[in-house]
Amino acid sequence: MAVLPSSSSSLELTISMPGFTSTQSLASSVRDLDINQVPSGGAYLEEEWLTLNMEDDDQDQSSNGGPPQKKLRLTNEQSRLLEESFRQNHTLNPKQKEGLAMQLKLRPRQVEVWFQNRRARSKLKQTEMECEYLKRWFGSLTEQNRRLHREVEELRALKVGPPTVISPHMSSKPLLASTLTMCPRCERVTTTSMINKSPTKNVIMATSTSAPTLSTKVVLVPPIQPRH
DNA sequence: ACCCCGTAATTGTTTACTTCA
DNA sequence: TATGAAGTAAACAATTACGGG
Numbered sequence: 329m330a331v332l333p334s335s336s337s338s339l340e341l342t343i344s345m346p347g348f349t350s351t352q353s354l355a356s357s358v359r360d361l362d363i364n365q366v367p368s369g370g371a372y373l374e375e376e377w378l379t380l381n382m383e384d385d386d387q388d389q390s391s392n393g394g395p396p397q398k399k400l401r402l403t404n405e406q407s408r409l410l411e412e413s414f415r416q417n418h419t420l421n422p423k424q425k426e427g428l429a430m431q432l433k434l435r436p437r438q439v440e441v442w443f444q445n446r447r448a449r450s451k452l453k454q455t456e457m458e459c460e461y462l463k464r465w466f467g468s469l470t471e472q473n474r475r476l477h478r479e480v481e482e483l484r485a486l487k488v489g490p491p492t493v494i495s496p497h498m499s500s501k502p503l504l505a506s507t508l509t510m511c512p513r514c515e516r517v518t519t520t521s522m523i524n525k526s527p528t529k530n531v532i533m534a535t536s537t538s539a540p541t542l543s544t545k546v547v548l549v550p551p552i553q554p555r556h
Numbered sequence: 557a558c559c560c561c562g563t564a565a566t567t568g569t570t571t572a573c574t575t576c577a
Numbered sequence: 578t579a580t581g582a583a584g585t586a587a588a589c590a591a592t593t594a595c596g597g598g
Contacts, residue, residue: 399564399595419588441565444589449563451589 402442406432410439414446 402410413420413428420428420443422436429436 401564401596422587438564440587442563445563445565447588448590 400434400438406434410442410446414443418447418450419443 409428409432413424417424420439425436425439428434429439432439
């Protein structure tokens, strides 16, 4: 797949597709506001808030009689450190988690949750990018298909001359042609014999995913029903 | 007042690993 | 020693709920 993260741990993804560049990041999600220093409403002193945050990992603080827990908002510095850590590693071992939690004055559980959500966001972002890429690819293939159908119609209309394939490289010397036929059911051009060394080249070009050039001319002969 | 979005947090499931009979 | 059941921990997916614009 041609979706390549520019960094294995960053949300900035690059798709290697002509005419399509995207360098979106979640950086915008890091708020400038630093409202996490003290919980909203100023109901707690900062030390109390930190103590609350550092309480035992698995304790549900809202159920132990205290006031209902306010939703945490990470400070810019906390976000920055977490992002930095995420860039180095998408998962944390217990020791790293503990250390990071200590450093950030958060509970290990909060660090764990942050990494979980961050992995999910990362994956979502990548999926969106892949989706976008596939949509464009689909569009390109549809267009290519249309073009080829048109070409087939033109060729059908011609139905003239000996069965030759004109080489795009040495136009003066037509190649020995394979017998090209059109399946009436699936409307596929197929070769039914191999006279030339690379008789299928032109057909392969026509069905490959890269944009075909129209410099290759295929002359169809009266149809021979392929067996399939 | 209401809606939408971003995200912290919760819940349930899956998976890998360990222990023990 | 091999094996299957039970227990555990970590990761994940889906979802909820909060707070701010």
